[in-house]
Amino acid sequence: MLNFLKQSRRFVNSAEPVCIVLGNESCDLDSAVCAVTLAYHYQQQKVASSHTTRNFLPVLNIPRRDYALKTEVNYVFQQHAISDEHLTFRDDLQEDYLTRSEFILVDHHVSPFATRCLEVFDHRTFDEKAQLSNVCKLHIELVGSCATLIAEEVLKSMLTPEAKDTDTETLFTLLRSTIVLDTVNFSESANRATPKDFEMCAKLEELLSKLPNSKPLTERTKLFDALVAARADISSLTSMQLLRKDLKILSNGDDSVNIAIPGFPMLVQQFIEKPDAANAVKAFAEETNSAIVTLMGMLVENGTVQRDIGLIDFKCKELCQLIEKKLLQSTEPALCLQHYENCHFLNGSFYKMGNIKATRKHVLPLVKQLLDQTPK
Template sequence: MCFLRFLMQARSTLSRYLPEKAASTSGSPSSGSGSGSSSARHLEADSTARKLHLVLGNESCDLDSAVSALTLAFIYAQREQGHDYVPVLNIPRLDYPLKTEVGHMLNRCEITEQMLLFRDDLPQQLTGDINVILVDHHVSNLARHVVEILDHRPLESNPAMQLLPEQCVRHIEPELGSCATLIGERYLAEKQPRSSRVTQLLHATILLDTINFAPAAKRFCARDLAMVEQLELMMLEPAGGQFDDAENKRRRRSLFDELVAARADISRLTLAEVLRKDMKKLQTEHHTVPMAGLPMLVRDFIELNDAEQAIREFAMGSNLAVILGMFVPPGHGQVVRDVALISLTGQTQLVERVRKALLDCQTPPLNLQPHTIDTHFMGGCYLRQHNIQATRKHILPVIKRVLLEMEASQRCDCDDVYFFKEKPKLGLS
């Protein structure tokens, strides 16, 4: 089966297992279909022979996450035909237009939104014997269903990890610059399936994730580079072309610049949508911290009209918002980064503790310094990040540790608290 046909059939495959959801095109639940329907009886009879495996990307749904989910599901579906594999992009369908580089690259490969499944195509609670494969992340509220993980993020200490089944296979390799390299290794491990679109998608994704192998960024290892070179040879074979290192590097630069421009294209988005474009939420018992990744510097973003209103909308209900800016100037690929800490509720102590923790961070050192021109916009803290190799996956654990330490220090032991209905008699006159 070709890659496009596989994607077009994914919806009907999902609907066989979730008849009550019916995986509608709009992502909204369908009505009707009770538990006694013929489709439900068919599901019960068929489930002993086949299992549904949902291949789920992470909630930021960047190009790495989206391509890894789509391509791994296709690879497994062709090799394990006794079961069904369905890729799911881990965002609401409404947010897909925000993922500009994802839409650009998928359109380039003739993959339309109508071929894709999103988080709201699934029921709120998974029931039955359904397996989940996580790509480009390893913490999920679906942990009990997870049978395999393929990720390149540092291992998180999270209670959800304790809920993973004992038989869950874990491939967590932080040295890799891109999860797509892990998927590519699965792809090349056997002769089939092969798809020119899968080859293109994996190749483009690794280039973007590794900043086109920029030495200063240090976002890659030898396996990432070897994978891109193998994929380039595969792309040359049908045309009978010869490997030309200089020409290949020129093509890489052109494709990388195209993808960076697509990611930075916010011309059709509101500023609030720009903040949601690459957002993650850091969750603890008492805090929810939205973390936005911008395709521009935060220092430039706050100069835009309506920036304050957009940040208030983005961080509504939170004590702290973290905004990470990244800009790659066209032509030379030298990354520039900055960080903003903003509290809508005036939690200056929280902002200061997070700021100090980031300044003190040594794993890796972030090398944060104030911007050349200071600002007091919304009472926030704005810092230029001189270690361009550090990303959100390094910053998030530092902030989480601060929040957990604050929550622990604010707890009290109930055994030490006494309540009196009347003045206690202390035996004193």
């Protein structure tokens, strides 16, 4: 696997026919692992069968500078000696190279490259607006992890599973780790796992145990806990990196107004106490051209969840006030906001969220509804 990634770097911006295996813009573990493992698998098939002249290049769909933000991806790849120098990122690729390349999309299927897409692996509901070509081969199924679909493809068409046991062990371990994390370790309460997730994970574990010189498998619960801890490890990140780590940006119809909604694995109240927080938020708002920055925090400590939220206006005071009012009055869901009276950070409004089950997914549509009503 490592040798493949090193060699694939020579395909970057080359004149050779290339098929880019592209993950989604979140670049979470599922997206990154699916891109790398599928590209590796297809390249191995190419070498063995010579059925295609194109090479396969895995691409992480983020700027190179943002790789440090993907702490769980770093953690998993580093366990297999894979560092950022072995990986290819979106901004490594020249525009003309992108326009003459073909694509396989993993963990998403709506893309500006849809018309040149040969194949899709995704675990979302199909979007009729995707504009995929008629020749595009679809593997779209509502499973817990896209890695489950990649594992299924690998296991049904792998030519010689035992040929390179170290590479095979890496391949299977990456897929297994991703499925365990994405399904919340097959938690019944999370309700993300499907029978196929169970089946593929069990099959990977069975094959891993049979590989020559195989190591004892890390028990699923320990594996899951380690991955969650790695995802939440923000100790090495700057305030600006924290703002970009888990970011959603909403725009109105003509993209004239942006609202940035960063999420933190810590409380907003903890973040704004950082010495450089104010300068970081102002620079972040300018960099993202955001009229409003809505900070959302979550802290899990000793089994207890706390959430809070902050709204900071930079260019649209009236819209910011409307959003604040809507969040306060929301009943579906009720956020149960409690005002922090003595918080004056950048003249924003800050609230503790009494309803800890309400997440950013619930807040986004409320904000988007008002944003869409903003005059163009």
